[in-house]
Amino acid sequence: MTLDPLLTVEGLTITLANGTEPLVSDLTFSIAAGETLALVGESGSGKSLTAQALLGLLPTGVFAPALGQATLSGIGGNLLVPDVAARVRGAHVAMIFQEPMSALNPVMTVGAQIAEVLEFHAPHLSPLGRQAAVAAALTEVQLDAERIAASYPHQLSGGQRQRAMIAMALVAQPKLLIADEPTTALDVTVQAEILQLLRTLQRRHAMAMLFITHDLDVVAQVADRVAVMQAGRIVEMGTVAEVTQAPKHPYTRRLWAAQPRHLPPRPKGCRQTGMSTSASPNEADTACAAVPSDASILDARNLRVYFPIQRGVLRRTVGYVKALDGVDLTIRRGEVVAVVGESGSGKSTLGRAVLGLQPLTAGTLSLFGTPMQNRPRHAWQPVRRRVQVVFQDPFASLNPKRRIGALITEPMAVHRIGVDDADRWQRAQAWVTALGLPAETLQRYPHEFSGGQRQRIAIAKALALEPELLVCDEITSALDVTLQAEILQRLAHLVVERGLSLLFITHNMAVVEYLADRVVVLYRGKVVESGETATVLNRPEHPYTQQLLTAAGFNR
Amino acid sequence: MKGDVTHNTLLRRIAGMGGAVRFALVWLGLLATVAAWAPLLANSLPLWVERADGRWAFPLFAQFTAEDVAWWVGWWSAVVLLRWRRISAARRLVIGLGVVALTWGIASALLKPSPLVVYDAWRQAERAGEVRHALWAPIPYSPKDYLRDYGVTALEPPLAAIPERWHWLGTDDQGGDVASRMIHASRIALSIGFIATGVALVIGVTIGAAMGYFAGWIDLIGMRLVEIFEAVPTLFLLLTFVAFFERSLPLMMVIIGLTAWPGYARYTRAEFLRLRGIEFVQGAIASGLPMRSVLFRHMLPNAVAPLAVAAAFGVASAILAEATLSFLGLGLVDEPSWGQMLNQAVKSAAFNWWLALFPGGAILMTVLAYNLLGEALRDALDPRLERNGR
Numbered sequence: 001m002t003l004d005p006l007l008t009v010e011g012l013t014i015t016l017a018n019g020t021e022p023l024v025s026d027l028t029f030s031i032a033a034g035e036t037l038a039l040v041g042e043s044g045s046g047k048s049l050t051a052q053a054l055l056g057l058l059p060t061g062v063f064a065p066a067l068g069q070a071t072l073s074g075i076g077g078n079l080l081v082p083d084v085a086a087r088v089r090g091a092h093v094a095m096i097f098q099e100p101m102s103a104l105n106p107v108m109t110v111g112a113q114i115a116e117v118l119e120f121h122a123p124h125l126s127p128l129g130r131q132a133a134v135a136a137a138l139t140e141v142q143l144d145a146e147r148i149a150a151s152y153p154h155q156l157s158g159g160q161r162q163r164a165m166i167a168m169a170l171v172a173q174p175k176l177l178i179a180d181e182p183t184t185a186l187d188v189t190v191q192a193e194i195l196q197l198l199r200t201l202q203r204r205h206a207m208a209m210l211f212i213t214h215d216l217d218v219v220a221q222v223a224d225r226v227a228v229m230q231a232g233r234i235v236e237m238g239t240v241a242e243v244t245q246a247p248k249h250p251y252t253r254r255l256w257a258a259q260p261r262h263l264p265p266r267p268k269g270c271r272q273t274g275m276s277t278s279a280s281p282n283e284a285d286t287a288c289a290a291v292p293s294d295a296s297i298l299d300a301r302n303l304r305v306y307f308p309i310q311r312g313v314l315r316r317t318v319g320y321v322k323a324l325d326g327v328d329l330t331i332r333r334g335e336v337v338a339v340v341g342e343s344g345s346g347k348s349t350l351g352r353a354v355l356g357l358q359p360l361t362a363g364t365l366s367l368f369g370t371p372m373q374n375r376p377r378h379a380w381q382p383v384r385r386r387v388q389v390v391f392q393d394p395f396a397s398l399n400p401k402r403r404i405g406a407l408i409t410e411p412m413a414v415h416r417i418g419v420d421d422a423d424r425w426q427r428a429q430a431w432v433t434a435l436g437l438p439a440e441t442l443q444r445y446p447h448e449f450s451g452g453q454r455q456r457i458a459i460a461k462a463l464a465l466e467p468e469l470l471v472c473d474e475i476t477s478a479l480d481v482t483l484q485a486e487i488l489q490r491l492a493h494l495v496v497e498r499g500l501s502l503l504f505i506t507h508n509m510a511v512v513e514y515l516a517d518r519v520v521v522l523y524r525g526k527v528v529e530s531g532e533t534a535t536v537l538n539r540p541e542h543p544y545t546q547q548l549l550t551a552a553g554f555n556r
Numbered sequence: 557m558k559g560d561v562t563h564n565t566l567l568r569r570i571a572g573m574g575g576a577v578r579f580a581l582v583w584l585g586l587l588a589t590v591a592a593w594a595p596l597l598a599n600s601l602p603l604w605v606e607r608a609d610g611r612w613a614f615p616l617f618a619q620f621t622a623e624d625v626a627w628w629v630g631w632w633s634a635v636v637l638l639r640w641r642r643i644s645a646a647r648r649l650v651i652g653l654g655v656v657a658l659t660w661g662i663a664s665a666l667l668k669p670s671p672l673v674v675y676d677a678w679r680q681a682e683r684a685g686e687v688r689h690a691l692w693a694p695i696p697y698s699p700k701d702y703l704r705d706y707g708v709t710a711l712e713p714p715l716a717a718i719p720e721r722w723h724w725l726g727t728d729d730q731g732g733d734v735a736s737r738m739i740h741a742s743r744i745a746l747s748i749g750f751i752a753t754g755v756a757l758v759i760g761v762t763i764g765a766a767m768g769y770f771a772g773w774i775d776l777i778g779m780r781l782v783e784i785f786e787a788v789p790t791l792f793l794l795l796t797f798v799a800f801f802e803r804s805l806p807l808m809m810v811i812i813g814l815t816a817w818p819g820y821a822r823y824t825r826a827e828f829l830r831l832r833g834i835e836f837v838q839g840a841i842a843s844g845l846p847m848r849s850v851l852f853r854h855m856l857p858n859a860v861a862p863l864a865v866a867a868a869f870g871v872a873s874a875i876l877a878e879a880t881l882s883f884l885g886l887g888l889v890d891e892p893s894w895g896q897m898l899n900q901a902v903k904s905a906a907f908n909w910w911l912a913l914f915p916g917g918a919i920l921m922t923v924l925a926y927n928l929l930g931e932a933l934r935d936a937l938d939p940r941l942e943r944n945g946r
Contacts, residue, residue, distance in 0.1 A: 332582030391835035411843035
């Protein structure tokens with residue numbers, strides 16, 4: 001590793017065009033050739049703005065021109081000046097974005113898009129030479145060059161798209177690669193492969209890499225040095241070993257402590273036989289029956305959900321997408337069952353089926369001892385209150401046109417919880433305060449809250465119906481790690497205090513380890529492994545489970 | 557209250573969008589005011605008279621129709637409701653419509669205006685000295701007062717120097733005062749736009765919501781229905797109907813409404829298809845909320861943005877449809893309408909410019925105003941602007 005810095009940034013400051021508070025203030029760092037600096041921080045810490053500024057991509061009008069100095073060795077001029085950045089972009093500095101689908105042009109083949117980069121940055125190449133360079137770039141990212149070059153982005157999987165993006169970024173052989181959360185939108189197993197690939201390529205080409213992420217697991221896998229950002233400032237910088245093992249700044253320590261595997265173990269062994277009778281969430285229910293109940297509240301046998309594939313004018317069914325293909329699932333009272341799988345494994349469909357939002361193709365589903373499979377809408381009504389749901393995206397799960405109070409109390413009224421509107425309002429208030437939100441939350445509209453606050457509101461809304469089973473569909477994957485820790489801990493307490501059962505859908509094995517009593521691993525609509533959390537995590541039998549654990553950094 | 561997204565903030569946001577939109581709002585407000593106060597602005601009957609024997613009479617108010625009362629009450633309730641910000645826009649709209657319908661019902665039961673009005677009766681009486689004092693409307697001619705007591709009065713240009721009479725905008729080929737006819741015709745322009753669009757919205761939203769929410773067979777059948785109705789040419793259907801049946805305003809409104817709904821159905825369907833998969837709707841269903849709440853509380857309010865924009869353009873096109881029909885001479889028989897006045901402009905041997913300029917200008921301004929309003933609504937309802945709007 002050379003000590004000469006390739007990229008030097010001094011005093012980078014970014015301010016809104018009409019604001020005075022800087023969003024990024026006085027950032028100073030450098031990256032040597034062949035080195036990876038990870039920029040870590042939670043949403044709003046200014047890490048993506050830094051990347052945009054270095055590429056001269058800050059929207060003018062919204063932001064004031066960035067202040068400070070950024071130089072690339074061997075290139076004259078300040079990168080923060082848009083004209084200089086435009087000259088350097090693509091040729092010397094390249095970028096990989098988070099969402100590979102929207103970063104690629106959907107109406108051009110992948111090959112044509114990569115060739116276009118060369119047209120600008122290697123004009124001396126002949127068309128045939130360009131073609132060869134494209135093929136070489138695609139081969140280098142371990143893709144079938146011929147086939148992928150002729151494909152359109154929608155014909156590729158997420159992992160293939162991200163590889164194609166990397167090929168496109170590297171084809172002009174840049175000196176600096178900026179990667180903005182390049183693996184966040186990918187499945188964990190794919191994520192591990194992409195990180196490995198980036199690491200290899202970076203070594204081979206002796207590139208400097210600025211790797212932006214919020215995921216601390218990823219940092220350890222990819223970076224040499226880490227810079228931790230909080231509210232637009234670097235609060236701590238050092239080698240990965242220094243920062244992860246002996247964090248100095250309180251914020252870094254808090255960030256590390258919030259990782260699920262660093263959380264204090266959740267209170268367990270206190271499954272209740274019955275629901276708590278107290279209506280108020282504030283009264284901690286200490287009368288906790290120590291005897292675990294074996295009464296299953298959810299019992300699904302051989303669940304099948306097939307989506308027909310229809311073709312032609314007559315809409316003839318030519319085949320089926322088997323979202324769920326014979327899934328068995330049992331949840332007992334007070335138990336937390338995690339459903340794990342990659343995207344498309346059918347885990348969200350399973351959640352929807354349990355909620356009665358997805359008609360079943362076959363199989364039996366019994367909730368609280370009543371068979372529910374394919375019953376009409378009104379037959380579900382008594383069960384609806386007892387099974388509630390919280391979704392992944394906190395921005396889509398609250399109706400933007402209604403006040404929080406109305407959103408929480410309306411279902412309560414439908415299920416006759418509370419004697420009158422005033423009583424319901426009181427209960428709703430108790431729930432939002434129990435989840436650490438201010439009491440005036442009820443008067444407000446969803447858009448006045450941040451993602452983490454909205455997710456807590458969504459949980460309060462679900463809990464206000466005093467459910468016995470809560471379906472949590474990836475509820476923490478859109479949240480920062482400190483918020484995730486807070487929500488996981490609150491849920492863990494609710495499980496103990498109220499005898500709540502959770503069907504916890506996730507792809508994050510660390511969260512599973514923290515929260516779940518049992519794990520069900522779904523792979524292409526089938527259960528490939530299930531059992532007690534500790535058993536599955538320590539002695540995974542199915543290759544997919546092993547892959548999942550390795551990718552998530554469980555080296556056992 | 558904090559975070560209150562109401563009609564007023566929307567109205568204020570539209571008004572803040574620049575001169576053109578402000579012009580549109582002012583013009584439409586003026587038009588509504590003129591329409592509501594029409595009988596008091598232009599009437600051959602005096603508001604108040606004191607006869608020679610000292611007795612008082614209120615001839616204008618004695619001839620007030622249920623329609624006049626409803627317009628007037630509607631105007632006042634609009635003024636009050638626009639300032640009343642405590643309740644939601646939708647609720648205020650319902651209250652306003654309810655008040656108008658109620659007054660209309662009560663007024664048509666109570667008011668019995670004489671079917672035969674002698675427009676020149678009080679003019680003659682004043683000339684004969686039977687009236688001591690009289691208070692006249694600013695334009696002392698009713699729209700259907702053809703000034704028979706003055707002899708031939710047809711096609712006088714504006715501000716022609718004629719003793720005893722003064723016509724700001726001239727007279728038409730029957731001898732009626734153009735200014736008065738313009739004022740009274742604004743009611744037709746406004747009501748046909750709103751009611752025809754209202755009918756289209758009710759049908760379109762209902763069918764579109766059903767298509768979007770239930771999908772499957774209902775969607776398939778609904779879309780075929782949409783395609784069939786989209787293929788019906790509104791103007792030719794209107795021509796056919798007025799040729800076979802009576803020439804009535806309600807009939808025109810219903811026909812325009814019946815042919816204009818497919819656009820709204822398409823918008824609603826698309827929005828509902830999108831909303832159906834969104835988590836808060838799924839959550840509402842999973843909470844066991846009744847279907848009417850899911851559809852109308854949780855889905856519809858999130859689907860109004862494209863509908864509001866389309867409706868503003870729809871009002872403009874309904875006004876144009878009526879004007880076209882009247883211009884072709886197939887509009888209402890005796891009632892004043894802007895299109896019919898345009899027809900009179902070209903009917904006689906000479907080109908009567910004042911009969912083309914004023915009604916034509918009014919149609920232009922109104923249609924333009926609605927189009928500007930539609931464009932402003934599209935910007936004002938943009939979710940990104942809405943989020944940063946306050």
